[in-house]
Amino acid sequence: MCGIVGYVGRAEAAPILLDGLRRLEYRGYDSAGIAIVDGGHLETRKCAGRIAALSKLTTERPLTGSFGVSHTRWATHGKVTDENAHPHFDASGKLALDESCASTVDVDQKKARLLAAVRAALQQVIGTYGIALIHADIPDFMIGARRGSPLVLGVGKEENFLASDVSAIVAYTREAIYLHDFDIATVERGKFEISSLAGTSGAHQVSKLEFTAEDIKKGDYPHYMLKEIFEQPNSVRDAMRGRLSLEECTAKLGGLNMTPAQLRDVGRIVLTGCGTALHAAMVGEYLIERLATIPTEIEYASEFRHRNTPMTPDTLVFAISQSGETADTLGALRESRRKGFRTLGICNNVASTIARESDGGVYMHAGPEIGVAATKSFTSQLAILTLIGLLLGRMRNLSTTEGSRMIEALEALPEQIEVVLKLSDQIKAIAKKYVDANGILFFGRQFNFPIALEGALKMKEITYLFAEGHPSAELKHGIIALVRPDLPSIFIAPDDAVFSKNLNNIEQVKARKGPIIAFTSGNGAKRLKETADEIVSLPEAPDCLMPILTVIPLQLLAYHLAVELGRDVDKPRNLAKSVTVE
Numbered sequence: 001m002c003g004i005v006g007y008v009g010r011a012e013a014a015p016i017l018l019d020g021l022r023r024l025e026y027r028g029y030d031s032a033g034i035a036i037v038d039g040g041h042l043e044t045r046k047c048a049g050r051i052a053a054l055s056k057l058t059t060e061r062p063l064t065g066s067f068g069v070s071h072t073r074w075a076t077h078g079k080v081t082d083e084n085a086h087p088h089f090d091a092s093g094k095l096a097l098d099e100s101c102a103s104t105v106d107v108d109q110k111k112a113r114l115l116a117a118v119r120a121a122l123q124q125v126i127g128t129y130g131i132a133l134i135h136a137d138i139p140d141f142m143i144g145a146r147r148g149s150p151l152v153l154g155v156g157k158e159e160n161f162l163a164s165d166v167s168a169i170v171a172y173t174r175e176a177i178y179l180h181d182f183d184i185a186t187v188e189r190g191k192f193e194i195s196s197l198a199g200t201s202g203a204h205q206v207s208k209l210e211f212t213a214e215d216i217k218k219g220d221y222p223h224y225m226l227k228e229i230f231e232q233p234n235s236v237r238d239a240m241r242g243r244l245s246l247e248e249c250t251a252k253l254g255g256l257n258m259t260p261a262q263l264r265d266v267g268r269i270v271l272t273g274c275g276t277a278l279h280a281a282m283v284g285e286y287l288i289e290r291l292a293t294i295p296t297e298i299e300y301a302s303e304f305r306h307r308n309t310p311m312t313p314d315t316l317v318f319a320i321s322q323s324g325e326t327a328d329t330l331g332a333l334r335e336s337r338r339k340g341f342r343t344l345g346i347c348n349n350v351a352s353t354i355a356r357e358s359d360g361g362v363y364m365h366a367g368p369e370i371g372v373a374a375t376k377s378f379t380s381q382l383a384i385l386t387l388i389g390l391l392l393g394r395m396r397n398l399s400t401t402e403g404s405r406m407i408e409a410l411e412a413l414p415e416q417i418e419v420v421l422k423l424s425d426q427i428k429a430i431a432k433k434y435v436d437a438n439g440i441l442f443f444g445r446q447f448n449f450p451i452a453l454e455g456a457l458k459m460k461e462i463t464y465l466f467a468e469g470h471p472s473a474e475l476k477h478g479i480i481a482l483v484r485p486d487l488p489s490i491f492i493a494p495d496d497a498v499f500s501k502n503l504n505n506i507e508q509v510k511a512r513k514g515p516i517i518a519f520t521s522g523n524g525a526k527r528l529k530e531t532a533d534e535i536v537s538l539p540e541a542p543d544c545l546m547p548i549l550t551v552i553p554l555q556l557l558a559y560h561l562a563v564e565l566g567r568d569v570d571k572p573r574n575l576a577k578s579v580t581v582e
């Protein structure tokens with residue numbers, strides 16, 4: 001939610017700051033701005049709209065100078081206008097602040113005074129912030145601070161950076177320090193210092209960056225979303241890499257930081273997250289109950305804190321978040337830990353606040369996900385939840401035979417995903433055929449009910465079409481009133497134990513002239529021949545693993561339909577990738 005970049009060095013700052021903003025554009029793209037100091041003079045350009053508009057502005061009226069800050073905004077308070085674009089300035093116009101004193105003394109004193117002023121001001125700030133600040137009278141000196149919003153310090157040679165996310169700076173440095181809440185950093189060309197808001201200095205670790213600038217390029221793909229959909233054979237493989245033990249027919253998850261005895265004592269599980277991560281949690285509920293027979297519940301992270309959820313002492317809580325920065329999920333994690341429950345994270349971003357604040361967890365290793373609509377992180381979350389179910393199940397009733405069958409099926413997934421991806425052209429043809437649809441309904445049962453929700457969410461996010469997901473059986477309890485010829489129904493109906501039930505529902509829609517698009521497997525295609533208008537046949541897997549295969553064609557359908565409709569797939573309106581506000 002909003003992205004900031006700061007640079008101090010010897011190169012021209014403007015191209016670096018703009019390039020950083022382009023890489024952070026997924027965090028928000030309502031307006032953007034840049035402020036650079038040159039020869040004691042602070043110049044700024046800012047405007048409503050995308051980074052491309054800011055780039056045009058800086059081409060028409062170039063900025064020179066080797067230190068400055070830039071910002072891309074996702075509006076929370078205040079309209080999307082040129083005026084509300086950041087950076088913001090103090091009354092003198094000499095101090096530029098991304099996100100959120102002058103005198104005649106020497107430079108070192110000015111630096112100390114500015115730092116003291118920022119510290120005093122931040123002590124009064126209520127709420128979260130991540131800031132980068134410069135002053136026209138203090139050359140080559142930036143201040144960064146964070147509380148709640150992520151901020152990293154990129155360490156270079158004779159140049160240093162501040163950024164909301166390492167992707168903004170990974171092209172310029174391979175080393176970064178992930179600042180902690182209440183840190184304040186002073187950043188100069190050849191040095192930096194980090195202290196706490198209270199004024200004490202502490203040790204900080206310089207981390208080697210996990211990915212390169214290449215990893216965050218679109219390559220030959222027209223959109224990040226498509227690239228990330230096609231990365232799923234590898235991202236699912238990476239989620240399982242080194243975590244399957246054929247010998248013991250179980251999963252190995254060292255990061256949980258729990259002994260076998262503690263794992264065996266878990267009596268109840270709560271899975272929490274938002275949006276797509278919550279849908280993964282919903283599949284996880286079915287998975288863990290199936291594999292480990294542990295009572296499992298899902299909680300909207302945003303509701304968790306505001307409910308009196310009855311918790312037993314043997315409850316284990318998982319906070320699921322790709323970014324690891326989602327405010328609602330972080331709030332749920334903190335509340336759960338405050339009450340004394342062991343709370344684990346399932347995150348993609350290893351340096352994130354949720355990853356840091358949880359008692360342990362499992363990393364997704366999915367690589368950077370830039371497309372605003374989550375795709376590969378979802379299937380990685382499902383793979384990890386399966387591993388958790390397998391591990392806990394093998395400590396309880398799950399036999400070695402069942403355990404080894406699960407492992408075989410898990411290992412087959414990456415190749416099966418390759419097969420699903422080959423259906424992209426068939427799905428594109430379906431998207432073209434239904435481009436004038438007035439909305440889409442999604443239905444599924446059991447493990448595929450959350451996939452109906454996820455399919456509908458993807459569709460809403462990037463096509464802006466009305467879309468709803470439901471358990472298939474709910475159809476007859478009201479939704480059937482919506483059925484009409486210009487509103488297709490998507491059924492996720494693999495050839496499993498509930499196929500016949502799904503078929504009944506499909507026939508009910510067909511009888512009312514609703515078009516049917518069916519995603520099935522095995523003999524399903526044969527049995528659907530008379531009823532479904534479109535049939536997409538998927539590879540077969542155990543029912544609890546089918547969601548990993550059934551969600552991918554729905555991601556593709558949303559993608560192709562959005563492209564047909566001319567939508568901005570990677571930057572859908574009103575959305576931002578990482579939601580660090582409540």
Ligand code: F6R
Nearest residue numbers: 275276277321322323326373374
């Ligand atoms: C949907 C989507 C959002 C996120 C949600 C949680 O495509 O991207 O619904 O899933 O905002 O984000 P994380 O997983 O970063 O906590």
